[in-house]
Amino acid sequence: MSFNSFSEFLAMGGHGLYVWLSYGIALAIVALNLIEPLMARKQLITDLVRRLRRESSN
Amino acid sequence: MNQPVSNAGVRPVNPGMAGLFWAVMKRDLMLAFRRRSDLLNPLIFFLMVASLFPLGISPEPTFLEQIAPGVVWVGALLATLLSMDSLFRSDFDDGTLEQTLLSPQPLFLVVLAKVLAHWAMTGLPLTLMAPLLGVMLFLPSEGMTGLMLSLLLGTPTLSLVGAIGAALTVGLRKGGVLISLLVLPLYIPVLIFGAGAVQAAVTGLPLGGYLSLLGAMLALGVALAPLAIAAALRISVSG
Amino acid sequence: MAEKKSWLPRWFYQLASPRWCYEFMGRLLPWFGAGALLLLVAGTVWSLLYAPADYQQGNSFRIIYIHVPAAILAQSCYMLMAVAGAIGLIWKMKVADMVAKSCAPIGATIAVLALATGAIWGKPTWGAWWVWDARLTSMLVLLFLYLGVIALHSAMESDATASQATSVLALVGLVNIPIIKYSVEWWNTLHQPATFTLTEKPAMPTEMWLPLLVMVIGFYCFFAVSLMLRVRNEILRRERRASWVRTLLDKV
Numbered sequence: 001m002s003f004n005s006f007s008e009f010l011a012m013g014g015h016g017l018y019v020w021l022s023y024g025i026a027l028a029i030v031a032l033n034l035i036e037p038l039m040a041r042k043q044l045i046t047d048l049v050r051r052l053r054r055e056s057s058n
Numbered sequence: 059m060n061q062p063v064s065n066a067g068v069r070p071v072n073p074g075m076a077g078l079f080w081a082v083m084k085r086d087l088m089l090a091f092r093r094r095s096d097l098l099n100p101l102i103f104f105l106m107v108a109s110l111f112p113l114g115i116s117p118e119p120t121f122l123e124q125i126a127p128g129v130v131w132v133g134a135l136l137a138t139l140l141s142m143d144s145l146f147r148s149d150f151d152d153g154t155l156e157q158t159l160l161s162p163q164p165l166f167l168v169v170l171a172k173v174l175a176h177w178a179m180t181g182l183p184l185t186l187m188a189p190l191l192g193v194m195l196f197l198p199s200e201g202m203t204g205l206m207l208s209l210l211l212g213t214p215t216l217s218l219v220g221a222i223g224a225a226l227t228v229g230l231r232k233g234g235v236l237i238s239l240l241v242l243p244l245y246i247p248v249l250i251f252g253a254g255a256v257q258a259a260v261t262g263l264p265l266g267g268y269l270s271l272l273g274a275m276l277a278l279g280v281a282l283a284p285l286a287i288a289a290a291l292r293i294s295v296s297g
Numbered sequence: 298m299a300e301k302k303s304w305l306p307r308w309f310y311q312l313a314s315p316r317w318c319y320e321f322m323g324r325l326l327p328w329f330g331a332g333a334l335l336l337l338v339a340g341t342v343w344s345l346l347y348a349p350a351d352y353q354q355g356n357s358f359r360i361i362y363i364h365v366p367a368a369i370l371a372q373s374c375y376m377l378m379a380v381a382g383a384i385g386l387i388w389k390m391k392v393a394d395m396v397a398k399s400c401a402p403i404g405a406t407i408a409v410l411a412l413a414t415g416a417i418w419g420k421p422t423w424g425a426w427w428v429w430d431a432r433l434t435s436m437l438v439l440l441f442l443y444l445g446v447i448a449l450h451s452a453m454e455s456d457a458t459a460s461q462a463t464s465v466l467a468l469v470g471l472v473n474i475p476i477i478k479y480s481v482e483w484w485n486t487l488h489q490p491a492t493f494t495l496t497e498k499p500a501m502p503t504e505m506w507l508p509l510l511v512m513v514i515g516f517y518c519f520f521a522v523s524l525m526l527r528v529r530n531e532i533l534r535r536e537r538r539a540s541w542v543r544t545l546l547d548k549v
Binding site: 001003012013015016018022023025026040041044045051052 | 337341345346347348349350355356357359360363364367403407409410413414417418420421519522523526527529530533534537542543546547549
């Protein structure tokens with residue numbers, strides 16, 4: 001382990017802001033790229049099912 | 059008036075590649091001349107853009123002469139970009155473009171001739187006007203040859219690459235800013251070496267390297283851009 | 298009459314079928330998902346806790362474990378986008394067009410990540426939130442190229458025309474990338490006499506490049522997951538009239 005205590009881990013030798021900001025942004029972008037298509041899929045399927053139902057009832 | 063005409067004594071002429079090239083160029087130049095006011099617009103824009111910098115930042119000669127190479131080049135670049143939309147638009151609107159694409163003539167040559175004609179009407183006048191801007195921005199006189207030569211070699215490349223953007227967007231109703239978005243990243247190498255050449259001329263360093271690189275980019279552009287332009291035109295017209 | 302054997306393998310033709318691709322990707326997704334999760338979590342823990350801090354840069358060096366994978370991914374993604382676009386253009390393969398379209402937003406966000414982490418890394422190292430360093434500037438231009446592709450695609454109404462046009466644009470960009478890189482690097486040496494570049498990778502000891510490798514592979518797996526999710530959505534959308542899609546929707 002490169003750090004001796006949790007508070008040292010958070011502080012990152014004074015560079016805490018930069019390291020955590022970077023990793024945070026990375027997490028956000030990875031999450032965005034996974035959540036966005038999943039939500040789009042759900043929306044797409046709802047729309048298509050609705051359209052299918054409308055067409056079959058006609 | 060009603061005399062019958064026959065082609066009996068006429069010898070068929072095969073214009074060949076060169077003939078086709080010059081025919082297209084002549085047509086485009088003639089059409090451009092008929093709308094002379096449109097020719098002035100890029101030049102006026104060029105002048106205005108260059109004037110914005112002293113107005114927006116500082117008219118100090120020592121400051122302006124430092125930024126002069128970059129500003130003149132950026133101005134030329136933006137002026138070229140603005141004029142690109144009109145390259146294919148009028149032909150697209152009246153159906154000539156579609157006819158050109160259907161004809162058996164090699165599209166590569168037709169496209170090259172059109173772009174060259176367009177450059178002769180925009181890039182070349184910009185190059186000739188550049189020393190005026192140089193004087194306004196206190197560019198040292200040593201920089202003038204570098205300015206002219208770099209623009210002479212660089213603006214045709216700008217026209218060729220800009221034509222790719224024009225061809226991709228000619229089918230869209232609003233080309234506008236989209237062309238700039240597509241083409242500006244591709245302009246960056248020309249800008250870097252063009253402005254670099256002027257800087258080198260100002261500081262008295264040899265221009266050879268810069269001009270060779272600009273020439274190489276132009277050669278690459280002449281060889282490859284028409285292919286992309288032709289492909290883009292076919293896509294835009296059929297889309 | 299002898300059957301003419303094509304030089305292209307059978308799976309190449311299978312790739313042309315959107316339905317086959319949809320199902321194949323569906324089977325691959327859990328594997329890549331698990332791989333991505335495992336590698337990224339392990340890599341992050343390793344980078345933050347176990348990898349040594351750099352002698353000169355201290356703990357901010359840990360940003361490299363995000364910045365370098367993101368930069369590599371942004372560039373590979375563009376290449377994939379251009380190649381997929383070319384395949385769609387030449388062989389008129391719909392799935393290739395869909396792959397190219399799906400690459401663009403992912404690539405753009407990853408380029409933003411590379412730029413953000415590069416900029417943040419710059420603050421403790423150079424004291425400024427942004428430096429016109431050669432690699433960062435090239436990455437910025439790459440982002441512009443991505444944004445151009447996305448803008449062109451959204452400006453066109455017909456899917457087919459949009460795919461063809463963006464394929465041409467992506468290829469033009471691909472040819473230009475080495476030229477842009479070279480000119481930006483040259484421009485940078487002219488204006489920045491510093492010998493140490495921000496993103497320079499010095500000869501790294503094993504404890505440093507091993508977590509980096511894990512992160513790179515993890516990011517690639519994540520990219521595969523995101524890409525496959527988007528491509529499957531595109532397939533459903535474009536093939537919505539097909540009978541296999543209707544059967545699929547009926548089961549929902």
